[in-house]
Amino acid sequence: xxxxxxxxxxxxxxxxxxxxxxxxxxxxxxxxxxxxxxxxxxxxxxxxxxxxxxxxxxxxxxxxxxxxxxxxxxxxxxxxxxxxxxxxxxxxxxxxxxxxxxxxxxxxxxxxxxxxxxxxxxxxxxxxxxxxxxxxxxxxxxxx
Amino acid sequence: xxxxxxxxxxxxxxxxxxxxxxxxxxxxxxxxxxxxxxxxxxxxxxxxxxxxxxxxxxxxxxxxxxxxxxxxxxxxxxxxxxxxxxxxxxxxxxxxxxxxxxxxxxxxxxxxxxxxxxxxxxxxxxxxxxxxxxxxxxxxxxxxxxxxxxxxxxxxxxxxxxxxxxxxxxxxxxxxxxxxxxxxxxxxxxxxxxxxxxxxxxxxxxxxxxxxxxxxxxxxxxxxxxxxxxxxxxxxxxxxxxxxxxxxxxxxxxxxxxxxxxxxxxxxxxxxxxxxxxxxxxxxxxxxxxxxxxxxxxxxxxxxxxxxxxxxxxxxxxxxxxxxxxxxxxxxxxxxxxxxxxxxxxxxxxxxxxxxxxxxxxxxxx
Numbered sequence: 001x002x003x004x005x006x007x008x009x010x011x012x013x014x015x016x017x018x019x020x021x022x023x024x025x026x027x028x029x030x031x032x033x034x035x036x037x038x039x040x041x042x043x044x045x046x047x048x049x050x051x052x053x054x055x056x057x058x059x060x061x062x063x064x065x066x067x068x069x070x071x072x073x074x075x076x077x078x079x080x081x082x083x084x085x086x087x088x089x090x091x092x093x094x095x096x097x098x099x100x101x102x103x104x105x106x107x108x109x110x111x112x113x114x115x116x117x118x119x120x121x122x123x124x125x126x127x128x129x130x131x132x133x134x135x136x137x138x139x140x141x142x143x144x
Numbered sequence: 145x146x147x148x149x150x151x152x153x154x155x156x157x158x159x160x161x162x163x164x165x166x167x168x169x170x171x172x173x174x175x176x177x178x179x180x181x182x183x184x185x186x187x188x189x190x191x192x193x194x195x196x197x198x199x200x201x202x203x204x205x206x207x208x209x210x211x212x213x214x215x216x217x218x219x220x221x222x223x224x225x226x227x228x229x230x231x232x233x234x235x236x237x238x239x240x241x242x243x244x245x246x247x248x249x250x251x252x253x254x255x256x257x258x259x260x261x262x263x264x265x266x267x268x269x270x271x272x273x274x275x276x277x278x279x280x281x282x283x284x285x286x287x288x289x290x291x292x293x294x295x296x297x298x299x300x301x302x303x304x305x306x307x308x309x310x311x312x313x314x315x316x317x318x319x320x321x322x323x324x325x326x327x328x329x330x331x332x333x334x335x336x337x338x339x340x341x342x343x344x345x346x347x348x349x350x351x352x353x354x355x356x357x358x359x360x361x362x363x364x365x366x367x368x369x370x371x372x373x374x375x376x377x378x379x380x381x382x383x384x385x386x387x388x389x390x391x392x393x394x395x396x397x398x399x400x401x402x403x404x405x406x407x408x409x410x411x412x413x414x415x416x417x418x419x420x421x422x423x424x425x426x427x428x429x430x431x432x433x434x435x436x437x438x439x440x441x442x443x444x445x446x447x448x449x450x451x452x453x454x455x456x457x458x459x460x461x462x463x464x465x466x467x468x469x470x471x472x473x474x475x476x477x478x479x480x481x482x483x484x485x486x487x488x489x490x491x492x493x494x495x496x497x498x499x500x501x502x503x504x505x506x507x508x509x510x
Contacts, residue, residue: 011376011389041226042390043234044199044377045320046420048334049399050299052313054237055320055335057342058422060199060377062232062390076383078232080391081200121244126289128246131262 190423196222361451
C-alpha cells in the first residue's frame with residue numbers, strides 16, 4: 001500500500017461518520033485550540049453542462065477546527081456537518097499523523113475508517129450494478 | 145401597506161402552544177424522530193435541501209418536523225438558519241463525471257458506454273397503493289447485488305461532442321455571481337440563472353418545463369443523460385496551500401439534448417440544457433434543464449415566441465418559493481390602517497356617486 005498523503009487522510013476524516021471516529025478514539029492527546037471548532041458553510045459549485053463555467057449550486061454545512069498538540073504538531077480539519085466533536089477529533093488525528101505516533105494512528109483509526117468507507121461504497125455500487133439494464137429496440141413493421 | 149400593530153401577546157403565545165400540541169398530534173401515537181424523517185422521508189429531505197439551498201440532511205429533517213411536513217415552510221426555516229452561519233469559502237466545481245452513480249440513464253443512447261443503471265427508482269412501478277407498507281414491522285429483503293464493472297461512466301454528451309454534433313461548454317473559472325450575496329440583476333448570466341433555478345420551487349419549475357413541452361417556447365428536449373449519485377466536494381484550504389475533500393454530497397444531474405436548426409453564425413447542431421440539484425431530485429433536475437434551455441433563446445439566436453419560459457424576468461423573479469410565500473402571505477397580516485383609508489375612500493366615492501345618481505333621477509322625473 002502506498003503511503004497515505006495528508007490530502008487523503010483529511011478527506012477520509014471529513015467524510016467519516018462522527019460516531020465511528022469517536023468510537024475509534026477513546027483517548028485524546030492534550031492539545032490547545034488555535035481555532036476552536038466553528039460551524040459554517042461552504043458554497044458548493046458546479047459547472048454549466050458539467051464541463052463549462054462554474055455556478056453556485058448551494059451551500060453545505062461544514063465545521064472547522066485547528067489545534068496544536070502539546071508536542072507541537074498542528075492539525076487542521078474541515079468536516080462535513082455540524083459536529084464540533086467530529087471537527088476536533090479530525091484535527092487531532094491530522095496532528096497525530098505528523099507525529100511519531102503516525103503509524104499507530106494509521107492502523108488504529110484511519111485504516112478502519114477507510115475499510116468501512118470502501119465496504120459501504122462497494123455495497124452501494126453493487127446494488128446499483130444489479131439494476132443495470134440492456135434496452136432492446138423492438139423491430140417495427142417497416143424495418144422488414 | 146403593512147403598518148405595525150401592538151397587542152395580542154397572550155393570544156399569540158396561546159396560538160403557539162396550540163401549534164406545538166397540534167404538531168405533536170395524538171400522544172397515543174409514537175413521536176416521529178428526525179432520524180426517521182431523514183431516513184424514511186428522504187425525498188422530502190432532498191427537496192428541502194435543494195430549495196433551502198443548504199445541504200444538511202439532519203437540519204432539513206428537523207425543519208420538516210418543525211414545519212409539520214409543510215415543505216415550503218421547512219425551506220424557509222432552513223434558509224433562515226443558513227443566514228446565521230459564517231461562510232468559509234467556496235468549493236472547487238464538483239466533478240460530476242466522477243460521480244459514484246446509483247442511477248444513470250439515457251433516453252438517447254440505448255447502448256451508452258457504462259450501461260444504463262436504473263437505481264432506486266419509482267419508474268416501472270405500478271403506482272398501486274401498497275398496503276403492506278401500512279403494516280409495520282418486517283424489513284424488506286436486502287437488495288440484490290452484482291459485480292461492479294471497472295469502467296467509468298463518461299458523460300454521454302461527450303460522445304456527441306467528439307463529432308461536433310453538439311454545442312460544447314468551455315470551462316473557465318471566473319468567480320460566478322451569487323444571488324445570495326448581491327441582488328439579482330437582469331439580464332442574468334447563465335450561471336446566475338442556474339443558481340436561481342436549482343433553488344427555485346419544484347412545482348413552478350416543473351410547470352414552466354411542461355409548458356415548453358406543450359408548445360410555449362418549444363425546444364424539443366431529449367434526456368441525453370440523467371445521473372444520480374455522490375460526488376466529492378473539494379475546497380482549497382489557505383492554511384494548507386492545497387485542496388482537500390471536505391465531504392460528499394448526493395446530486396442529480398440532467399443533460400438534455402435539444403434540436404437546433406442553426407443560425408446565421410452557427411451550423412446546425414444539438415444544443416444543451418443543464419440541470420443540477422441537491423439530493424435525489426430528478427423531476428426537478430429534468431425540469432431545470434428544460435427551463436435552462438428555453439432561457440437560452442437569445443444566446444442561440446432563436447426567436448422570442450413570447451412564451452413564459454423564455455421570459456427571464458418572469459422565470460427568475462417568480463421561482464423562489466420563500467420570496468413568493470413572504471409576499472403572498474403578508475396580505476393576511478393586519479392591514480387595518482390601509483384598509484381603513486380604502487374604506488373611507490369608497491364611502492366618499494359612493495356618497496358622491498349616489499348623489500349624482502339621485503340628481504340625475506330627479507332631473508329625469510322633472
